[in-house]
Amino acid sequence: MYIIEKSLKLSENVYEIWVNAPHVTRNAKAGQFVIIRTDEKGERIPLTISCISGDLVRIIFMAVGKTTHALAAIPAGGSISDIAGPLGTPSEIKQYGTCVLVGGGVGIASTPVIAKALKEAGNRVIGILGARNANFLILEDEMAEICDELLIATDDGSKGHHGFAADLLKKKIDEEQVNAVWIIGPTIMMKVTSNATRDKGIKTFVSLNPIMVDGTGMCGSCRCVVGGKTKFACVDGPEFDAHEVDFDNLMQRQRYYMEHEKEALSTWQEHQCTCGRHE
C-alpha cells in the first residue's frame, strides 16, 4: 500500500496527488513515468512523474475514465495498492543551447521536471503552455519560475495568445535560434505542433501515451511505429523523435478500448455511494 499524502483539484477534472513512494523517487529522472493500480481489482495505468520532493511523487492527471475518476476520489491519507517505477528511458538532457518546452492541456504536468533538468544542464529554456481556456491552465507559476521565458496560449483567448501553442512555437523559431523542442500533450496536438519544427530540422521530442499494461517491456501493448520500426514506448520511450513517429497508427491504437472505457466508467458511477466526494 502506498499513501496519498496530498490530493487536490487543479481545474475541472484535473487533479494533483502526492504519493509516498521512496523506491520511485530515489532514481527518478526527467521524462519518466510510473504505473499505478488503485486496488485489487484495478487496472495498471501509466502516469507521468510531474515532480519529486523527498519521498513524494507528484502526479497530475485528468479524470477521464473509471480509474482516473476513482483515483481522484481517494482522499489525502488514503492509499493505492501499487505504484511501480520509475519507468521508461529518461529525457535526453544535455546542453543544446535554447530549448522550447510546449505543454498542452494536462500534458503540461510533465514539463516542469524536464524544464528544470534542461535548465540545470545550462540551457536557455522557453516554456509555451497551451490550454482550452484560462481555467485549464496548470503549473503556470511553477513554469514561470523555472523558465527564462514563458508564453501562454488559450483556444478561446481568455489568457495570453488567442489560438494554439503551435502558433507561438512557430513565431519563436522565426524570431530566434531554437536548438531543441519538447512537445507534450494530446496526440493530435503533438502531431500538428511537431510540423512547426519539421522543415527547419529542429530536434523535436514528443512523449507518447499509448495503452500500456505492464510498462516493463514484456507485452508490446504500447508498441509504436517510429522511423518505420516497431518500438515499445514503455522501455524505448516514452520520448521519441517527433518527426519519425507514426501518429495516425498511435491514435488508432489508443481508441481500441473506447467502448470498454465508457462501460467501465458508467458501471463505476452507478455503484458509487452518495458520500459527496465526487461530482
Add this chain to the structure above:
Amino acid sequence: MGDRSVSDRLKDFEEVDMGLSQEEAIEEASRCLQCKKPGCVDGCPVNIDIPAFIALIANGDFIGAASSIREQNLLPAICGRVCPQETQCEELCILGKKETPIRIGQLERFAADQERNKGLTVPARKPKTGKRVAVIGSGPAGIVAAGELAKDGHDVVLFESLHTPGGVLTYGIPSFRLPKDVVKAEIDLILAMGVDLKLNHLVGRTVSPDELEGFDAVLLGTGAGLPYFMGIPGENLSGVYSANEFLTRVNLMHAERFPEYDTPIARLSRVVVVGGGNVAMDAARTARRMGAKVTLVYRRREEDLPARAAEVHHAKEEGVEIFTCANPVKILGEQSVTGIECIRMKMCQLDNGGRPVPEPVEGDTFTLDCDIVILAIGQGPNPVLVSQIKGVEKGRAGNVVTGEDGRTSHPKIFAAGDVTTGAATVILAMGGAKQAARSITAMFGN
C-alpha cells in the same frame, strides 16, 4: 479422477485435470518397480528421489512423500502439473518400454496437494551468514533461488517488477492448467523463510546496477519475457496481441471478468493464434473459454508442434482448429483486424534439432477471416536490465552466458532460467536456480 468434461470446463477457468484420488494414487504408486538404478531420477532436472517418494505414497504416507520431494524440489505442486514429464522422468521409466510409464508427475502433484490441504510447514533455515543476496525476478528461477539461499542462511532480497510474484506462473500459464491458489501457497511458503520480497521494483530503473554492487552476490532470474513480433504488414493494427499481452490481461489482470475488474480485453469472436508451443495452446484455450472460435496456425507439421502432447490434445478436445504447414504473411484490416493472409509451407531438409525447415510455397496463399490475432512465436530475454549490467557476457539472442554452475563472466553475478537459455521449461529454470544458489553459497565459503 481424470479431466473434467469439455462442456463443463469451457464454462470457466477452473483446473481441467482433477488429479488422482487417494485410491488411484496408491494403486499407481504400487506399480513402481523400485529400480536399484532408477532412470527416472536421471530424467528429473532436480533429481528428486522418485522411487523413495513413490514408496511412501504406496504405503499411504502422503505427507512423508511430500517432505521427501521437498528435499530436492521446493515447488512440487507446480512442477507436478507443468513439467513435460513425457520427455523427462517418465520418458526414462523402465515400465514405459513395455507398457505405460509410472505417472510420476501426477503422483508428485498428488503428494503436494495432500500436503497443502493439511497446511504447509516452513522449511528450516541454517544459521545466519550475514551475507546479502539480491535475486532479480520472482519467476520459477528467482523463487527457487531465493528459497535455497534463504535456507542456506543468507539474507535475500527478491525484486519483482509486477505487483504479484510468480513470473510466468502468475501471468503466463492459465489457471485451468495451474490454479493460482496453488502458485500462491508454494510461493508464500518460500517467502515465509524470511525472503524480503520487493514488488513494483523494475531493476535497471527502480534499482540501478550500481546499487546492486552493495550486495554480496546477485542472481539474475529475469526470464525471457520480451515478445517477438513477425515484422509483417498489419502487425500494429488494433486487435493484434502478443500472447504475453493477451495472457497477462487475463491471468494477471482478470480481463475476462471485466467490468468487475478494470482491465479490458477485446470482445473475441474469431481468433487466430500463430505458433505451436505451450504459450500458443494456452492462448488458444483461453480464447475458447471467452467464447471465441479459435484457429491455430503453425508453420510446420502436426508432429512437430513443440507444445506438450497433452496440451495439444486438450486444445483439440476443446474445439481449437489446428491449421498446420501455414505461415502468416499479412494481417488485414483498416483500423482493426479483419483477417489474416497465410502462405502454405512445405517441409524441406531437417534442421539441427531434427525438425524440418519450412519453406513457403510461392503463390499458394489463403485468407482466414478473424477479428483478433494472437502472436505466440516466442520470446527473448528482456533487455532492460541485461543491457545495463557491465561485465556480463551476453549471447547472440541477448541471453546471459553462464557455466553449468550458474556463474556469469562477472565474479559476483549469477544467472538462471530463461534469461540464460531462452524460453524453456519451469523445471529447467528451477534446476539452474538451485545450481546457481549452490555456487553462491560455495563462493561465500559455507
